[in-house]
Amino acid sequence: MEETTDGQLVHVQGLGELVRGTSASFYRNLDEVVPLEPADATVVTDDSPRYRTARLWLESTIRKTPQPIGEQALSVATRGLADALSYQQSAVRKALDPANLRPRLLLADAVGLGKTLEIGMILSELVRRGRGERILVVTPRHVLEQMQHELWCRFALPFVRLDSAGIQRVRQKLPATRNPFTYFKRAIISIDTLKSDRYVASLSKQRWDAVVIDESHNLSNSTTMNNRLARILARNAEALILASATPHNGRADSFAELLRLLDPSAVPPDGQLDKEEVRRLVVRRHRHSPEVAQVVGADWAPRQEPENLLVPATTEENAVARELADTWLWPGPGGSPYSGQNASLFPWTLAKAFLSSPAALRESIDGRLGRLGDDDQAARERRALQELAELNDNCRTSAKYQRLVEHLKKIGVGKNKPIRAVVFAERVETLRWLQRSLPKDLKVPAEAVELMHGGLADDKQQAVVEAFKQEQAPVRVLVTGDVASEGVNLHAQCHHLIHYDIPWSLIRIEQRNGRIDRYGQKNPPLITALLLDPDGEKFAGDVRILARLLEKENEAHTALGDVASLMGHYDVKSEEDDIRAVLAGRKELDDVVRPVTDVAAGNDLTALFAQLFDTPSTQQPAPSPPEPTKTGPTLYPDDVSYLEDALRQAFIDPTAAPSKDGVGWRRNVDFGTAELVPPPDLVQRFDVLPQRYLAERKVTEKLVLATTPARGKDRLAAALRDASKLSWPDAHYLAPLHPVLDWAADRALAALGRNEVFAVRGSVDAPTVLLVGTLTNKRGQVVAVAWLTAQFPDQENPTFALIAPHGSARDAFIELGWDEARTNPGPVDVTGLKALVAPAVHQAERHVRTLFDAAAEDVKSRVKQWSARLDHWEDEAEALIQRSELKLRRATVDQERAMVAAMAPDRQLVRPLLVVVPESEGEK
Known part of the structure; x- marks a missing residue:
């Protein structure tokens, strides 16, 4: 059963001859839905060999019975193709913590720890608990296939991928007026596609059991379309999982916006952050956290010592550097020739292009020349640009490029050799130039050097990433921009990464390095940076600053596993602005990039995160291994x-x-x-x-x-x-969640007609009825499950039954002698057995009422506490409610209140599953 904006929707599976194998859905406010009364069940015999029909029906019933939503034991997450890493399992348990009522979590683990696997494990457990029927996963475009691949190959969760090709398929299948999100129950789509106006109306009407938003740091600005999308999804989803290795940008108000998406009452109306709320809603570990370091072992080879290669500039490049320094960066009394409004910015754009490649500098010059006007200042700038272009055109060779070729050959890249490398550069023109030039100089086919940048279509980006993972693919060098610095796994065949350009951002450096320096990397990653070193003193100083930036990243990686806290911005652009100021001589690097030991100082958001998560001295001790859980089939070995x-x-x-x-x-x-x-x-x-x-x-x-x-x-x-x-x-x-098993369960459940149960023989002294009781909330979710047997010692008096509870279905089967396959000597005489069903159900109902009281009170208590939280938030908001944005927050809190109220236990159901009669002599 599903709660929708149009009312309760009941999903059913056909069992009769005409509808067997068919599923259907009915709205209770449109269709008359008459539930069957379990006490009226008919008893039929099972004459199949070894009671196969009954065993399959029982096993399938157990599989189709959701686990209680508050169950802490992991049942399916640990049975996929993910290594048993305790730190990932602890994140899953935190997401499922019943104290939070709804699974809402920010996965802020550092780059490389496997957030995608944690997402897959969480979704698997939600599906097993009946909380994952409708799931939406939102990712950047270039990782759509990677996310789909991981969820299917490791957890057997099939998702439709709505990239450009997938959307085209949908348009061919569905009428233009049809909401595509009602057709696909589980979909993966890019945030760029989803945030467009054409999908907003459809999303506003669609309720989701779970929503995952990857790279969620892009949601924190409340004025953006990304944030608008996130708010729509958050209020229409029960479970919300956000993922980001850079969870905040240093601003408390932006980070508070992420917390409000998870829980609107987690941030007080005045906007102040609460440490305990942050700790409750955020998971953050890094490579050197104790609970990570002790388990990753050889599956995450430590970095080799990075190589920062200073490359002396050629004579022609030195001439360009001097012209940039004297005319553009540090001009004399006449000032900069730049005629635009950002006189301090454009010269550094030229400098950055020069440090990238002659091709990139030429592109920047040509682009600026095309935008110049006709006044005197523009004419002066045109002359200066033309002089710079002439000097740049004299650079027939590039010292840095020659060193790149030497380095690639040194590490073993070449024809018919397996070694691969990923080369990052800032400028697209540099990437294109590298792709054109490298095949000839490395003596490899053109297809051995692949190009990826943000201007490519999403399916092309995914194809490039896919090829780079393949051992048999011809690609040996991937030249890419920073589109590949987030989310993409490039370590399957590669442990060499080269910064052809040095980003002016610690965050970007760390993101790039994380593409090969991550869990699953078997070979020690080697990270190399190429730094063009002109002979001019000013430019040489700039190169030394960039080299120190690389050293700072490596130091923070080793000590903290996180670099953003060193500059305190948690934002690439802000870091670039600071480094530009350092290069211009307006700031000192040591004032911009703090020592590791000083990170936790102060009382800002950076310090809060350091105190809660980052600083080694405050790390929580590694948890002990989780207790074994009862998993797997109940009546079958596997x-x-x-x-x-x-x-x-x-x-x-x-x-x-x-x-x-x-x-x-x-x-x-x-x-x-x-x-x-x-x-x-x-x-x-x-x-x-x-x-x-x-x-x-x-x-x-x-x-x-x-x-x-x-x-x-x-x-x-x-x-x-x-x-x-x-x-x-x-x-x-x-x-365990594979569609073929679900299909098998549906087939097995069709073996019985409406409201029928099997009669079989077992190790019992008197006829015994096996029953299952469930306590559900108003959302139809299972709050508690009870397995019981009702034994009738006096069959002449079927009104009296001995009710016995059991810890699990398997415990009950052991008691009945059904823990192993049994021979079936022939049909059971069902005469008089139907008379046992009603008293068994009624007496079991009275018994489970007592059993469920504690579970119901526990949930009611948590609902009451949550409601009190919301009341407290509203009381604090009264004085501030005139603020328009606070009114919007209050509306979200009201939605939260309605959702919380629906979590309260609502009804219980007891169903008979099996009637077991004593076995005859010699028929065991």
Whole structure:
């Protein structure tokens, strides 16, 4: 059942002959929905071999019964293809903390710790708890496929990717008036696409179980379209996960805006930040946090000592440098020839272009010449630019470029060699020049040098990233701009990174380095910077400043795992402005970039974060390993055994070809794989996945499954070496939420008609009814689950039953002798067994009422506390409510109040699942 803006929507699965395998949805305010009464259930016998039909039906029922929303034990997150890292699991547990009522969290782990995996683990657990039916993931354009790939390949969560190609597919399928977000339950889309006006109306009407927004530092400005989008999504989502390695920009009001998205009452009306609220809503660790350092081991090789290579300028380059210094940067009495309004800015644009490449400087000069007017000052500037252009044109060779070629050859980049490198530069013209020049000088094919920049279409950007991950792809050098500095994983085949240009920002340097210096990097990363060193004293000083900037980044990486706190801006542009001032001589570097030991000083937002998360002395000790949790199938040893039994039940001979009523089922236990030909009703569940993946891996023709984690990781790694150059594996891991298991469960549940239960034999002394009780809230979410048995010692008096609670479904099955497969000697005589169902249900209802009282009171108490928080916020807001933005916040708080009220326990249901009668002598 789903709460929508149009009322309660009831989702049902067809069981009868005409609707079997069909799902449908009904609005309760439009359709008459009559629930069945569990006490009226009919008892039928199971005559299948080894009670296979009943076992499958029970296992499927358990799988379809959501875990309680407050359950702290991780049930499925630890069973995907993610390494068991305790610091990631602790983030998942924090997101699920029942004290917060709703999963709302800012994942602010530093670059490289695996925030995407934490997102996948959180979403998996939400799905298992019935809180993840509708999910929206919002990312930058160039990581759309990477996010889709990780969620599917590691957690078996299929999402549709709404990039430019995906949106085109949607337009072909849906009428223009149809809201695409009602059609796709789980979608990944870029923030640039989603924030446009065409989607705002659709989003405003759509409620989500969970929303994930990656790179969420771009949301903090309340006047931007990004923030407008985030506010719409936040108020329409129950769970909200924000992710950013740079969670604030140094301004308390901007960071408060992120906290308000998570919880509007977390920031008092006066805007002051509360340390405990920050700690409650934010997770932040870095490479050297104790709980990280002790578990990453060899799966995150430490950096090699960085190489900062000073490259003496050529004679022609020195001439350009002198002209820039004397005419533009530090002009004499006549002043700068620049005729624009930002006389202090443009000369440094020229300097930065010069330090990048002759091609970049020429582009800057030409661009400025094209914008000049006709007055005298413009004529003076034109002459100066033309003189600079003439000197620049004399630079037939570039010393820095020659050193780049030497360095690439030295590390082993060349024809028929496996070594790869990523080269970052600031200017697009430099990137194009490098792409044109490197193949010839490295003696490699043109396709060995790939280009990526922000001007490329999203599908092209994704294709470039995909190719760089592939061992068999021809690309050996990726030349890229800072579009690739956020979110992209480039470490699969690469551990060499070269800064061809030095960013004037510590944040940008750290972001770039994090593309190869991250968890999963097996080879020690080598980070190299090329610094052009003109012979002029002023320019030489600039180069030394940039070199020190690189050293500061490495020092902060080692000591803190974070660099933004050193300059205190948490914003690339602000850092660049400060470094520009240092280069211009208006500031000292030591005044702009603080020592690591001084980071926690003061009382600003930077200090608050350092005190809460960053400073090593305040780090919390690493948590002890989590207690083992009861996971996996209840009646089967593993998921593949359950799937195999479901296929044997559904098809006469599952190993036969589809033409002979089979699915071509094959299982290789030793090899850890299984395969089948997916029927049409299973094929449609894969339709949201990339069409190239489905076609090239022939998923819809033969679904190959990896049935062990080891085999799953092996095939995932093998995909990066595959000749097809496709990183999607040929054998997909059978994770617990895999669509094929869900499909098998739906088929198994169709074995019984409406309101029927099976009668079987078991290790009981008297007829016993197995029941499950659930306590749900107004949103239809399960708050508590109880497993019970009702034994009737006197079958002549079916009004009396001995009710026994059990800790889990498996405990109940052990008590019934159903923890292992049993032989079935024949049909059970069901005469008189129906009479046991109603008293079993009614007495169990009275019993679970007592069991559920504590759970209900606990939830009610938390709802009451949360309501009190909202009341307190409103009391404080009364004096300030005349402020327009505060009125908007109050409206958001009112929405929060309604959502919190819906979390209160609302109703309980007890269902009979099985009637077990004593086994006859010799029939065990």
